[in-house]
Amino acid sequence: MSAEDQQNLDPSKVVYETYKSEEQIGIMMKMIESELSEPYSIFTYRYFLNGWRELSYLAFYEGEMIGVVIGNLTKHKSQRLRGYVGMIVVKKQFRRLKLGRKLAQIFIDKCKELGADEVCLETECCNIAALKLYQSLGFAKVKKLMNYYLNGNDAYRLKLWFTDKVGREEIEYRQQEVLKKLQQQQEKENQAEKDQEINQEKKEQ
Template sequence: MELQERRQYTLRNAKEDDLERIMQINRATLPENYPYYVFSELLRDYGQAFFVAEIENDVIGYVMPRIEWGFSEVRQLPSLVKKGHVVSIAVLEPFRKNGIGTNLLKASMKGMRVAYGADEVYLEVRITNYPAISVYERLGFRRVKTLRHYYMDGEDAYLMARELNQNSLLELS
């Protein structure tokens, strides 16, 4: 399996043909699953920030966003902003710890900013998902608040957020 883990991967925008595979990855890696129409609508509406990672034409990871208007999670004074929401991100287990999730998230954040004009990005993460929290913090996310009993199994989540601006585009390259 180690040889497989080190093979080159590519990132690209997701396509409608990828949705079944994306859903398989979602079910295999995360307890939170969505029906087909959620994936399909988010791809249709935010496809320029919806990415997959693939090795030899096999999708092995994805990031699924949406763009919303709401109160800022990062600014001191209350203000309405356009923000990206990372709805779901996953990489199959054998391919983790190779930077794939990091690069999927970077590509999506760049798409959120460039294609949709998002001013910031946020996500929810299980408070026990230490590897993911570490990646998000390295990418400039900070813990904004704890969402009590956020997940179906009762586990809490951190809401994490960061700004997206011209300077952050340089960081994401």
């Protein structure tokens, strides 16, 4: 597609549909693999698509599949209902239509409708455009995952909380965990100093 054709794309021609059948997986895989650096097996697609069909949305332009978002909705260990974005991909030549934002918002709205407390996702630390998009939708960085992807790149885990209460609980929990780790580290350092002093005293005797 030429630059001129991209400029003439009509957003009103984009159609969004939920995933319908196994016949769409092959087309979806081909599109996603051409856009992402991380490969996925057909079993990963089936896990999301067959388990959470209502959270799997496809974008079409004049019959051509140009974007997709798939994910799940499960109870987290905290007992909160968490939506998770497994993949969100848009063909490069159609990105000026801001389909990534639209697909993400569709997923978020559906999770809200189904009673989710939060939505979580990961993206590469170096993907500045994606980070800006998710943060503009209300997501916040909660964790850095070292060497998360097969290509060795690090990732950020981001979360969007649907209530202030859930967000506060999450932040307070993480603050407590950080303080706990700092306290444990300080105790180790104190013990190391004591051991060093004892060893020094033994040498001097």
